[in-house]
Amino acid sequence: MPTPQRITITVLWACCLVPAFVAAQPSVPPPPPPPPLVWHMPGTAVGTPTHDADTVYVLDKNREVLALHMTDGRLKWQSGTGVTSEDAIFGHTTSGTSLVLTGDLVVAGDWDVVAFDKRTGARRWSYQADGGDGPGLFLGVAADDTVYAGSVTGRVYAIDAVTGRARWIARLEEKPMVSVFAPERDGTQVLVGYSVYDNPNSGGIASLDASTGRVTWKTPFPKSDDPQRHTNRSGGPVVVGGLVFGSAGDGNIYGLDRSTGAIRWTLPRLAGPFAGYITATDLDHRTLVRAGHLLVAGSVTGKITAYDVEARTISWEHDAGLWGSTSFSFSADSAHVYIPFLGGFVLALDAATGEERWRVGDFNVGMIWAPDPNGEHVYAAGSRGGVYALARHAPAPGARRQP
Numbered sequence: 001m002p003t004p005q006r007i008t009i010t011v012l013w014a015c016c017l018v019p020a021f022v023a024a025q026p027s028v029p030p031p032p033p034p035p036p037l038v039w040h041m042p043g044t045a046v047g048t049p050t051h052d053a054d055t056v057y058v059l060d061k062n063r064e065v066l067a068l069h070m071t072d073g074r075l076k077w078q079s080g081t082g083v084t085s086e087d088a089i090f091g092h093t094t095s096g097t098s099l100v101l102t103g104d105l106v107v108a109g110d111w112d113v114v115a116f117d118k119r120t121g122a123r124r125w126s127y128q129a130d131g132g133d134g135p136g137l138f139l140g141v142a143a144d145d146t147v148y149a150g151s152v153t154g155r156v157y158a159i160d161a162v163t164g165r166a167r168w169i170a171r172l173e174e175k176p177m178v179s180v181f182a183p184e185r186d187g188t189q190v191l192v193g194y195s196v197y198d199n200p201n202s203g204g205i206a207s208l209d210a211s212t213g214r215v216t217w218k219t220p221f222p223k224s225d226d227p228q229r230h231t232n233r234s235g236g237p238v239v240v241g242g243l244v245f246g247s248a249g250d251g252n253i254y255g256l257d258r259s260t261g262a263i264r265w266t267l268p269r270l271a272g273p274f275a276g277y278i279t280a281t282d283l284d285h286r287t288l289v290r291a292g293h294l295l296v297a298g299s300v301t302g303k304i305t306a307y308d309v310e311a312r313t314i315s316w317e318h319d320a321g322l323w324g325s326t327s328f329s330f331s332a333d334s335a336h337v338y339i340p341f342l343g344g345f346v347l348a349l350d351a352a353t354g355e356e357r358w359r360v361g362d363f364n365v366g367m368i369w370a371p372d373p374n375g376e377h378v379y380a381a382g383s384r385g386g387v388y389a390l391a392r393h394a395p396a397p398g399a400r401r402q403p
Contacts, residue, residue, distance in 0.1 A: 034360035035348070038377055038389040039073035041066075045381035047097030048329060049372040050106070052118065056372075056379050057106045058387050061093040065108050065116055066387070070374075073389060077121030083110040085132070095137050097329070097369055098182060102142035102161045109139030113149055113159060125164025129157065140183035140192075144210070148190055154178035156192055156208060168213035172206055185210060186239050186258065193233035193246050200224075203233035205246040205256055217261030221248040226282070235288040240295045241309035251284035253297060255309070267297075267307060274301045276321020289330035289370075291337050291351045298326030304339055306354055316354030320347060331370035335392065338371050338378065346371055346380055348394075357394045361385070 043066075049058040055076060056068045063083055067076040086092055096109025105115045105124060113127040113136045129135050135157045138150030146167060147159040154173035159166055172180050177197040184191045190210050195203040204220035221231040229250045236246035243255035243264055251269025256262065270281045278301045287298040294315055295307045302321035307314055320326075320341070327340035336348045336357060345361035361367035366383035371390075373379075378390045 032356065032358055032394070034390070035358045035378070035394060036391040038391060039071075040385075040389070041068060041073040041075070041387045043386035044383060045385075045387045046094055046369070046383055047099065047109075047381055048331070048370045049379040049381055049387065050099045050101055051372060051374050051379060052101060055118070056387070056389070057099050057101075057118075058379070058381055059094055059097065059099060059108060061383065063092075063094050063110055065099070065106065065114075065121070067106070067118070067121060068387060070377075070389075073387065079116055079121040079123060081108055081110040081112070081114045082123060082126060083112050083114065083136070085111045095134065096139055098139040100139065100142040100147065102145065102147060105161060107139070107142060107147050107161070109136035109149070112136045113139060113147060113157075115147075115161070115164060127157075127159050127164050127166070129155070133157075135159075138180065138182045141185045143185040146210070148183035148185065150180035150182055150192060150194075152179050154180060154194070156180050156183060156190065156213065158190070158210075158213060170208055170213035170215065172208075172215065172218070181233060184237050184239070186244070189216065189258070191237040191239070191244055193236050195232035195249075197232075200228055201230040201232035201249060203231060203248065205233070205237050205244060205254075205261070207244075207258075207261060219254075219256055219261040219263065221246070221252070221254060222263075224250050229282055234285045235297065238288045238290050238295065240290045241293060243309065245288055245295055247284075247286035247288055247297065249283060249285070251281045251286060251299075253286060253288070253295075253307075265312065270299055270301060270303055270305070272301075274303055274321045275319040276302045276324070278302070278321065278325065285325070285328070287326055287328055287330050289332050289337065291332040292334070294351070296330065296332065296337050298330065298339060300325040302326060302341070304337075304349065304354070306337075318349055318354040318356070320356075323347070327368045327370075329370040331373060333373040333392070336373070338373065340368050340370055342368055344368055344382070348378075360388070360390060 044061045095111040098109040133151040135149035140148040149157045190208045206218040232249040253267035255265035304318045324343040339347045344363040365385035371380035
């Protein structure tokens with residue numbers, strides 16, 4: 001039986017997907033040529049891949065982890081997570097979207113957190129939280145032999161990467177319907193975003209001691225002047241230029257002091273004009289990513305904004321509203337910012353200027369997650385297309401279109 005927390009997450013996904021699909025309908029100009037295809041493994045991949053020196057690891061929606069040869073995509077091993085719980089969003093398919101590497105392990109987020117031997121694919125341990133908490137849904141980073149995860153009941157988990165047992169469990173909120181999203185590690189701090197599903201929804205950013213789980217500060221996002229406007233967490237935490245950034249459901253972005261959590265900078269919600277059909281920004285999902293000294297934010301309007309944190313100015317804007325709404329995770333490297341859209345494709349923008357370099361995928365491929373950049377290659381998952389290894393840089397004029 002689906003829990004109230006899972007039903008709430010389903011509703012939130014539906015609210016975000018509906019406007020994206022409406023915006024994807026208009027006739028739009030053809031995209032530029034995509035990057036050259038290095039290799040492709042057909043399948044039903046989900047989430048953001050990860051890699052080490054010679055292997056690409058990816059989740060499959062059939063509750064499996066695949067290890068692929070980095071050079072040609074050949075399968076090294078394929079192992080099931082062993083998770084059998086049914087989720088209101090995903091049913092019996094993989095619930096999470098994240099993989100992290102730590103030591104000789106690749107750790108996967110399904111509803112539970114499951115670790116595999118990187119070399120053989122043998123399952124080493126599985127962490128199942130009490131009460132259907134679902135820490136694998138919000139699997140975060142790994143550091144110092146510890147894997148960090150959020151949950152759908154207001155808890156944060158620190159799991160020993162060697163034993164698979166909890167080092168500590170911290171309760172961030174006592175209310176019954178709270179999500180704590182994928183944790184980030186910043187020195188001795190663990191940073192998390194959280195949402196409280198109430199009327200209206202609220203949220204914020206919190207910091208916990210990485211060793212003990214003690215909450216060192218917790219900053220709710222400011223309430224809106226409109227008592228019915230939601231201020232749930234919609235992006236972050238992302239650390240740039242000494243500030244911790246998080247975005248609220250009303251479209252505002254806040255830069256917090258890393259030590260105290262005090263709000264030092266407010267970036268107001270977008271005001272337009274917009275190129276696409278979604279123009280209301282009082283309910284927005286502004287995914288965040290760091291690109292050097294820039295903070296890059298998306299929007300359901302399709303507008304992408306890069307803020308220069310040092311100068312406290314807008315560095316560039318790119319309005320891709322005709323392509324629909326940006327998705328829930330971005331990635332970046334020294335050359336590009338990679339922006340997935342809910343329509344199923346990834347847009348690569350020049351990190352310095354915001355100019356479009358290439359676009360790849362479509363609804364039939366289903367690339368809605370951040371790709372994993374690695375030197376000259378980028379690895380991307382498509383829910384209906386499989387795993388793609390792409391050249392990072394744009395092709396020469398007249399290059400063949402793939403995939």
